[in-house]
Amino acid sequence: MFLRQLTYLIALDRFRHFSRAAEHCGVSQPALSAGIRQLENELGVSVIQRNRRFLGLTAEGQRVLAWAKQTLAALDGLKQEAAFAQDVSGGSLSIGVMPPALLGIPLLMESFRTAIPSLHQEVRSAAAGDIARMLREHQVHLGVTYLDQIPPGDAFEVRPLYAEQYVLAGATSAPMPTGPRCNWAEVASIPLCLFTRNLRSRQIIDAGFRDAGVTPTIMVETDSISLLHSELRAGRLCSILPVAALPETVGGAGLRTCPIVPCPAPQVGVVRLRQPNPSAVLERIWEVCTHLRADDIFHV
Structure with missing residues (x-):
């Protein structure tokens, strides 16, 4: 069994397509297909479901895939160990x-x-x-x-x-609270752009509004932090962000921040x-x- 065959299997699982997997591995599609067949012959099991297209891995293939990832990860560690001994x-x-x-x-x-x-x-x-x-x-x-x-x-x-500390952030022209701190009820009436609900930070924010018994005014939801920053700089909307996720130009870009209390600190x-x-x-x-x-x- 060659390590390259394991590489082919991992690439095929990742790209779900014979041609793209072959391109990623730097070989032709027939060479990749032949390598997978050779792997199946050596193991005595079918690892992929196929006709003319890749249809997924078999149950046996899933187990072989997990083993392949562990093997290649261990090999990568061995290579780094050898290189590290020569060049720290x-x-x-x-x-x-x-x-x-x-x-x-x-x-x-x-x-x-x-x-x-x-x-x-x-x-x-x-x-x-x-x-x-x-x-x-x-x-x-x-x-x-x-x-x-x-x-x-x-x-x-x-x-x-x-x-993590959460703050309300907005442009100087945005309707931000005037005090040094704000609460969830004050923030709820402000037009907001927030992360999407599948992200943990958004779930923390939703819990804050829910515990305060208020419903926020959400105008934009995105998983792109750069889009949130663009909305902030444009002055159209405010956002609730962890301090670690604030744009570096807060202050210089005319943005203000206001810590929200009470707030969890995950x-x-x-x-x-x-x-x-x-x-x-x-x-x-x-x-x-x-x-x-x-x-x-x-x-x-």
């Missing part, structure tokens, strides 16, 4: 980040780069509830998410980064899958995470 300034790291934490990721990445100067970093945006799955499937090495979204048990290790942290033999690169990164706290940075 290198390696690669993939990070899954929930949208409200994306703007704070450069600070985290810079800390990692200080520890490992030539570290290659890949950042992928995902809903908070998907981070644990991505870690389990070895799609990412680290996750940055709400810690209450991580399943209890021994499968994961966590490091808190900061307690913990945001770094998460990794517990492994018996993590790579030296991941161990160094995890050591950096133990010394990181950003409460003062993401609080107004």
